[in-house]
Amino acid sequence: MAARGMDSETPSLPTVASLKDPPATERISRDMDKPLNHDSPWKVTVEKLTRSLLEVTFPEVAAGIDWSVQLESLEQELLEITPASEIGAKRVDKLLKVRLLDGTDQWLYLHIEVQMHYDPDLPKRLFIYHYRIFDRYGVSPLTLVILGDPSRKWRPTSYHYQSLGCGITFRFLICKTIDFEGKLDDPRYRHQQALFIIAAHLGTQQYRHNPQQLSAYRLELTVKFHNEGYSLSDNHLLHHLIDWLIPLPEDLKLQFRIQLQQRLPDKTMPHITLFEELALKEGRLEGLLEGRQEGLEKGLEKGILQTAREAIIDVLDTRFGQVPDSVRERVNTIGSEPTLKNLLRRAVRTPSLEEFQAAL
Numbered sequence: 001m002a003a004r005g006m007d008s009e010t011p012s013l014p015t016v017a018s019l020k021d022p023p024a025t026e027r028i029s030r031d032m033d034k035p036l037n038h039d040s041p042w043k044v045t046v047e048k049l050t051r052s053l054l055e056v057t058f059p060e061v062a063a064g065i066d067w068s069v070q071l072e073s074l075e076q077e078l079l080e081i082t083p084a085s086e087i088g089a090k091r092v093d094k095l096l097k098v099r100l101l102d103g104t105d106q107w108l109y110l111h112i113e114v115q116m117h118y119d120p121d122l123p124k125r126l127f128i129y130h131y132r133i134f135d136r137y138g139v140s141p142l143t144l145v146i147l148g149d150p151s152r153k154w155r156p157t158s159y160h161y162q163s164l165g166c167g168i169t170f171r172f173l174i175c176k177t178i179d180f181e182g183k184l185d186d187p188r189y190r191h192q193q194a195l196f197i198i199a200a201h202l203g204t205q206q207y208r209h210n211p212q213q214l215s216a217y218r219l220e221l222t223v224k225f226h227n228e229g230y231s232l233s234d235n236h237l238l239h240h241l242i243d244w245l246i247p248l249p250e251d252l253k254l255q256f257r258i259q260l261q262q263r264l265p266d267k268t269m270p271h272i273t274l275f276e277e278l279a280l281k282e283g284r285l286e287g288l289l290e291g292r293q294e295g296l297e298k299g300l301e302k303g304i305l306q307t308a309r310e311a312i313i314d315v316l317d318t319r320f321g322q323v324p325d326s327v328r329e330r331v332n333t334i335g336s337e338p339t340l341k342n343l344l345r346r347a348v349r350t351p352s353l354e355e356f357q358a359a360l
Helices: 024-032 039-048 050-057 059-063 075-080 122-137 193-207 211-226 232-245 250-263 274-289 293-320 325-332 337-349 353-359
Strands: 091-099 105-113 142-147 158-163 166-171 173-176
Touching: 039 050, 039 091, 039 105, 039 193, 039 232, 039 293, 039 337, 050 059, 050 142, 050 193, 075 091, 075 122, 105 122, 122 142, 122 158, 122 166, 193 211, 193 232, 211 232, 211 250, 232 293, 293 325, 293 337, 293 353, 325 353, 337 353
Parallel strands: 105 142, 142 173
Antiparallel strands: 091 105, 158 166
16 A cells, blocks of 8 residues: 655644754654564454454465354463463464364464564474474364565475484465555455554554654555444554554654544544643643753653553453453552553453453
C-alpha cells in the first residue's frame, strides 16, 4: 500500500526556543533506534485474531478446522516444555488444540519469529519443541511458523540429520510476512484484520528510520481499517496493536493525531484525546518556563505512573473485554513503577483475567 504524503495544511505545534531539548530530528532519530517490542502485540494478535491470522497465513490449515468448535489454548502444556532460559525470548509461541472438519482433534504449535533477522538455529529449535511436545504428551503437533524477517530467500522448511544410515527429517510449514507486501487491497484477504497487523509490521521494517514516512504510513493504515466497517471493539483492538507495532516518537504523536482527526472527523478514537495531550504538553512547557523543576519532576513521575496504570488496564481490556472495577481500583492504588512494569508484563502474558486478579 502506498502511503500518502503529509498534509501541508496540518497546523504546527508551538515551540519554545529557550528549552534545552536536543533538536527534533536528533530526538526522533534516537527514539526510532530504540529496540522494538514486537513480541507483545503479536502475542495478543495470536490470541485475539487466531482465525483471521491462520486464514491469511495458512489458508489450507484454516480451511480444515471446524471453527464452530471453540479452540483450546494449551498455555500450561506449553509452559511445562519451555525452559526458564527461553521464557521472554523475542518470539511468540502458541499451542492450540483444534477440532478438524473430520471430527478429530489436532494440536497446532504456532511459532512467530518477531526478530527481523536470519536465525540459522531455527529449524533445530522447532524440532526440539516438536519432540518435547511428543515426548511429554504423546501428540505430534502441526508446526506452523510465521517469519517476520525481510529476506525473500531464507525459507527453511525442515530439519534433517543423518549418520551411518540413521537419521530423521522433520518438516514444518512456514509463512513469510514479506510475501504480503502490497497485498492489503488483495480481494482474497478482504476484511481480514490480521493483514493489517502484518502490514504494520512491514511498515515498521521499511520506514523505521524515516519517521515522517512511518507516520504517514501509519495514518493511511489507520484510515483504511476504519473504512472497513469493523465494529468499535475491533477498531479499538487494531488501534492498540498498531500503536504497539508502529510506535511514533513524541515529536510526531500530536501531529499524527491531528491528521487522524482531520481524516476521520466522525470516528470515535480510542486514544487519549488531542486536547488532553495538548494540555499535558502545555503544562510541561509552563513548568519549564517558570523554573518549577521540582514540581515538573513530580508531575512527570506522576504521569509515568498513571501512564503505566492505564497501559495495564488497556491491555487487560483488549485481551479480556470489560475489566472489573475492583481490578481498576487496585491497579490505580499502586505507586511503584517497578511493580507496575511487572504487572504490565503479566497482563500481556497471563492466560486469564482471574489469574491476573490473583496476582494483585
